[in-house]
Amino acid sequence: MATVQKTSRRNFIRSASLGIGALALSPALVQLSMARSAKKLGIALVGLGGYAGGQLAPALQQTQNCYLAGIVTGTPSKADDWAKKYNIPQKNIYSYENFHEIAKNPDIDIIYIVLPVSMHKEYTIKAAQAGKHVICEKPMALNAGECREMIAACKKAGKLLSIGYRLHFEPHTIELMRLGQKQVYGKVKSIDTGNGFTYRGDPNAWRLKKALAGGGGLMDMGIYSIQGSRYTLGQEPVAVKATQEKTKPELFKDVDETVFWELKFPGGQKVNGKSSYNHDWGYLKAEAEKGNFELSPAFGYGGINGKVNGNAMHFPQINQQAAQMDDFAMCVLQNKQSRVPGEEGLKDMMVIDAIYRSLDSGNWEKIS
Numbered sequence: 001m002a003t004v005q006k007t008s009r010r011n012f013i014r015s016a017s018l019g020i021g022a023l024a025l026s027p028a029l030v031q032l033s034m035a036r037s038a039k040k041l042g043i044a045l046v047g048l049g050g051y052a053g054g055q056l057a058p059a060l061q062q063t064q065n066c067y068l069a070g071i072v073t074g075t076p077s078k079a080d081d082w083a084k085k086y087n088i089p090q091k092n093i094y095s096y097e098n099f100h101e102i103a104k105n106p107d108i109d110i111i112y113i114v115l116p117v118s119m120h121k122e123y124t125i126k127a128a129q130a131g132k133h134v135i136c137e138k139p140m141a142l143n144a145g146e147c148r149e150m151i152a153a154c155k156k157a158g159k160l161l162s163i164g165y166r167l168h169f170e171p172h173t174i175e176l177m178r179l180g181q182k183q184v185y186g187k188v189k190s191i192d193t194g195n196g197f198t199y200r201g202d203p204n205a206w207r208l209k210k211a212l213a214g215g216g217g218l219m220d221m222g223i224y225s226i227q228g229s230r231y232t233l234g235q236e237p238v239a240v241k242a243t244q245e246k247t248k249p250e251l252f253k254d255v256d257e258t259v260f261w262e263l264k265f266p267g268g269q270k271v272n273g274k275s276s277y278n279h280d281w282g283y284l285k286a287e288a289e290k291g292n293f294e295l296s297p298a299f300g301y302g303g304i305n306g307k308v309n310g311n312a313m314h315f316p317q318i319n320q321q322a323a324q325m326d327d328f329a330m331c332v333l334q335n336k337q338s339r340v341p342g343e344e345g346l347k348d349m350m351v352i353d354a355i356y357r358s359l360d361s362g363n364w365e366k367i368s
């Protein structure tokens with residue numbers, strides 16, 4: 001049943017993109033269309049670094065609705081390795097120079113941007129203009145203004161945009177959202193959350209350069225705690241006050257090391273968060289009127305654990321990336337908005353922008 005529905009919607013989308021109505025298809029075209037519709041949607045990964053190689057490509061071996069169809073890389077030796085490992089045909093391998101030619105490639109339905117943050121806007125917009133749907137990794141862009149441009153470009157091109165927010169497909173996280181938003185233990189009164197790791201990588205990596213990363217631990221790790229607070233409450237924060245600490249100024253000369261913030265929500269809840277490139281954190285604890293619940297680890301993909309009133313949650317560990325990409329492929333097939341659209345990335349960036357303003361001003365800053 002699901003297959004039939006998927007097939008007919010797929011035909012419609014393909015027909016629409018060819019500029020012809022389904023009823024006008026010749027029998028030969030119907031056959032071609034049916035053959036294509038039996039296939040999974042093709043994803044091309046742009047940027048073959050740690051996350052693309054370590055998580056996304058392996059996850060694409062497990063997906064039902066999409067598969068690894070193509071790659072975009074500036075390194076020819078990587079292209080060869082990936083082509084062999086994942087059986088990617090030469091015609092589906094692009095460089096940054098000939099990226100625009102992907103527009104002509106019917107094998108590629110979705111382009112997944114897995115580049116340094118400063119490149120997210122450019123490649124998201126290029127992908128949409130090439131007529132492809134887009135998944136862009138977090139943080140969505142350098143600032144909220146860039147996010148707005150990306151959303152507008154995808155809308156103009158009539159393409160769906162989603163952010164790589166894998167946790168929205170993760171069972172413990174979905175339960176946390178339910179407990180908080182449905183007020184299962186009454187209203188949430190306070191949230192305490194932190195996310196970070198001790199950076200031991202290359203001191204010259206893009207993650208430590210503001211122009212490429214937009215910021216440090218806050219952009220990379222704090223974004224999970226910010227979003228965790230938003231999805232636990234199901235509300236948007238209106239103001240923030242932040243402070244920071246730097247114990248390794250020579251390593252973090254260009255970006256933030258550890259940041260602490262307090263968020264003001266319309267419901268008056270007390271929400272404290274922190275992010276770091278110098279502490280190993282990864283939790284979210286919520287105190288409600290008649291109970292408490294928490295996730296720890298809360299944000300990674302090496303296993304999530306949860307407790308409700310001190311008792312363990314029992315949910316399966318899943319491949320978050322496979323679930324996230326399968327869901328987006330289904331959204332494309334059904335022409336419906338993802339549960340993590342560009343607007344969700346924008347909301348986090350509005351908070352992050354306000355945190356950086358507060359670090360500069362030392363005051364509460366409005367989130368707008």
Ligand code: NAD
Nearest residue numbers: 047048049050051052114115116117137138139164206220
């Ligand atoms: P990485 O450094 O391992 O990979 C970046 C890739 O971009 C490399 O292949 C590199 O060659 C390429 N690149 C192209 N132009 C570049 C340039 N000018 N400078 C540096 N690299 C350039 O990074 P990563 O860890 O794979 O992160 C990529 C994106 O994925 C980031 O936005 C990051 O936040 C995100 N990410 C998300 C998750 C998640 O759980 N959702 C996890 C890790 C990373």
